[in-house]
Amino acid sequence: xxxxxxxxxxxxxxxxxxxxxxxxxxxxxxxxxxxxxxxxxxxxxxxxxxxxxxxxxxxxxxxxxxxxxxxxxxxxxxxxxxxxxxxxxxxxxxxxxxxxxxxxxxxxxxxxxxxxxxxxxxxxxxxxxxxxxxxxxxxxxxxxxxxxxxxxxxxxxxxxxxxxxxxxxxxxxxxxxxxxxxxxxxxxxxxxxxxxxxxxxxxxxxxxxxxxxxxxxxxxxxxxxxxxxxxxxxxxxxxxxxxxxxxxxxxxxxxxxxxxxxxxxxxxxxxxxxxxxxxxxxxxxxxxxxxxxxxxxxxxxxxxxx
Amino acid sequence: xxxxxxxxxxxxxxxxxxxxxxxxxxxxxxxxxxxxxxxxxxxxxxxxxxxxxxxxxxxxxxxxxxxxxxxxxxxxxxxxxxxxxxxxxxxxxxxxxxxxxxxxxxxxxxxxxxxxxxxxxxxxxxxxxxxxxxxxxxxxxxxxxxxxxxxxxxxxxxxxxxxxxxxxxxxxxxxxxxxxxxxxxxxxxxxxxxxxxxxxxxxxxxxxxxxxxxxxxxxxxxxxxxxxxxxxxxxxxxxxxxxxxxxxxxxxxxxxxxxxxxxxxxxxxxxxxxxxxxxxxxxxxxxxxxxxxxxxxxxxxxxxxxxxxxxxxxxxxxxxxxxxxxxxxxxxxxxxxxxxxxxxxxxxxxxxxxxxxxxxxxxxxxxxxxxxxxxxxxxxxx
Numbered sequence: 001x002x003x004x005x006x007x008x009x010x011x012x013x014x015x016x017x018x019x020x021x022x023x024x025x026x027x028x029x030x031x032x033x034x035x036x037x038x039x040x041x042x043x044x045x046x047x048x049x050x051x052x053x054x055x056x057x058x059x060x061x062x063x064x065x066x067x068x069x070x071x072x073x074x075x076x077x078x079x080x081x082x083x084x085x086x087x088x089x090x091x092x093x094x095x096x097x098x099x100x101x102x103x104x105x106x107x108x109x110x111x112x113x114x115x116x117x118x119x120x121x122x123x124x125x126x127x128x129x130x131x132x133x134x135x136x137x138x139x140x141x142x143x144x145x146x147x148x149x150x151x152x153x154x155x156x157x158x159x160x161x162x163x164x165x166x167x168x169x170x171x172x173x174x175x176x177x178x179x180x181x182x183x184x185x186x187x188x189x190x191x192x193x194x195x196x197x198x199x200x201x202x203x204x205x206x207x208x209x210x211x212x213x214x215x216x217x218x219x220x221x222x223x224x225x226x227x228x229x230x231x232x233x234x235x236x237x238x239x240x241x242x243x244x245x246x247x248x249x250x251x252x253x254x255x256x257x258x259x260x261x262x263x264x265x266x267x268x269x270x271x272x273x274x275x276x277x278x279x280x281x282x283x284x285x286x287x288x289x290x291x292x293x294x295x296x297x298x299x300x301x302x303x304x305x306x
Numbered sequence: 307x308x309x310x311x312x313x314x315x316x317x318x319x320x321x322x323x324x325x326x327x328x329x330x331x332x333x334x335x336x337x338x339x340x341x342x343x344x345x346x347x348x349x350x351x352x353x354x355x356x357x358x359x360x361x362x363x364x365x366x367x368x369x370x371x372x373x374x375x376x377x378x379x380x381x382x383x384x385x386x387x388x389x390x391x392x393x394x395x396x397x398x399x400x401x402x403x404x405x406x407x408x409x410x411x412x413x414x415x416x417x418x419x420x421x422x423x424x425x426x427x428x429x430x431x432x433x434x435x436x437x438x439x440x441x442x443x444x445x446x447x448x449x450x451x452x453x454x455x456x457x458x459x460x461x462x463x464x465x466x467x468x469x470x471x472x473x474x475x476x477x478x479x480x481x482x483x484x485x486x487x488x489x490x491x492x493x494x495x496x497x498x499x500x501x502x503x504x505x506x507x508x509x510x511x512x513x514x515x516x517x518x519x520x521x522x523x524x525x526x527x528x529x530x531x532x533x534x535x536x537x538x539x540x541x542x543x544x545x546x547x548x549x550x551x552x553x554x555x556x557x558x559x560x561x562x563x564x565x566x567x568x569x570x571x572x573x574x575x576x577x578x579x580x581x582x583x584x585x586x587x588x589x590x591x592x593x594x595x596x597x598x599x600x601x602x603x604x605x606x607x608x609x610x611x612x613x614x615x616x617x618x619x620x621x622x623x624x625x626x627x628x629x630x631x632x633x634x635x636x637x638x639x640x641x642x643x644x645x646x647x648x649x650x651x652x653x654x655x656x657x658x659x660x661x662x663x664x665x666x667x668x669x670x671x672x673x674x675x676x677x678x679x680x681x682x683x684x685x686x687x688x
Contacts, residue, residue, distance in 0.1 A: 001356065001363055021356065021366035028355045029348065036376070066475020070490075078489040082503075085496060104497050146605065149476075188605020196374040197342050203376040244599065244633075284629075 013049040022202040032181035037204030040248020047141035047182035057138040061117040063148040108169035123173040137177040146185040230267040233304025243285040267301040323353035443676040448530035467542040469516035477509035485510035523616030525588035554593040555583035591626030612638040618660025631666035644673035
């Protein structure tokens, strides 16, 4: 686990013990990992970092309502199919022959198959052997699975159980090495139990103060230690204010970068006032902070940042 | 975290890990967690992978394999402490739930022993014109006898709650001449026809019912109606539509999962256990706020038909209620407020909460009787 943690850290992701254990288990048990948590806590980032670390190709499938097999698994290249059909026809006409039934087989061959992320993950067109000579499995990121509908979820469950998918015209593709699958969900609705059971599960929390400071220092190196501590302190305070959308780590980093860009070295009242828009995305939230007092926030910042 | 005790730490042999996993899972199930056998096997393998040397990895291996909802984490923590660290188990949670269980004794023998007089003699004139079912349909829930409540259950099971239709992003075959071209099928038909595009296939968006979200006020003032309305919620959840149910009291509890049991008694008992503040006070604004924060605005209420079943009596801040209603209104397709008191002659929505919420309500309907719930079902699908 320590190894996982260090490896993630060298690729700029600071995981806590729980996440490191979950990632370690996902890799060693070859099970998909379902990450749930508030928006902006760095769920998607986990998959990206995993890909950088293992050297596997990152295949991202962004879910949305109505997503179906044609967009997720495979599709035929229709325009090329039609062109090919025309060409065969023209040739047959010139030769005075008939269009044979083998044309159909030709049309539905791998030549005209468009591989979408799921099929790519199971059957990479080019199996790239890694440094050790063995194949590095790709990292399959299925992002915001809660946005897809039930039908798609059931379909996903099938693929994640067997790591195989059948294209009626071509037969079954089975992954030689199962991909490292990472699913994320913002929990806008509950993911189905069966899918959850199939996956390892981790609820990603907001980081604590020290880890957040470390994350800011890592991701925004231009920000000084003191300012990073102040920003993290202010964000921690904001999360206590019962806002509609408490800021996530992504917002913390944005804020720190914005401050660095503006050349501010100190999170004072005036600075907070002009940059609040980078952390709070609701008018109501900004109002609430302003009525609670920007001065209070500045105090919280300096208390932690010194 | 501290190191684990001697016998467990001795070795990470997988059969030992498996046996421990099974025993631990049994404890978790007793604590109310839903642990499937497949997950227990995963846990055993996970234990073998992380080793039994430290409490941290053993803890997180269980979190990753056995816990699938953040809400289950506290129960898991307690079991973990009891099983792996040898802490004495906490005393069982206070049994306030038992009181709420009285909810289900509607078939109690007391009424059965003395049949007849009350029902048949109350309104003999009406009995001539209406069938008993018809009387029941229009009777106020608050005036129900336990036997009538049991009967109403049967009638409610016939209610179907289906949200208004909307266009889905999913496509279906179109038989008409408009819609988007379906290249896949066109090519396929062309192949059949020897390469000639004879007919162009088309697709059009299919229609799906919208999600229905029911928020039922379970505060003290709603008590006469809560039992019947909960039945209604149950019938709605087990029905075919996509329905989510929440109980709204001093706090918000999601009860969809509990109500999805087919056996109504088990479902209602489960819901009663899940709701910690049965017949307590109401903080409609706060309840709505946590609904908006945790579920509604994030997606559950988006484009949905949201139904609030409440009498509008609120001890909270009406301004907060108005703010949250406005927020809900911005994401929901339609907001329906069902008030059982509305049927009372001379009723005016003067309760502070009701008055604050009304500007944001699309349909304001009654919900005191079966007949009114039937028309509610129409409003929802309309």
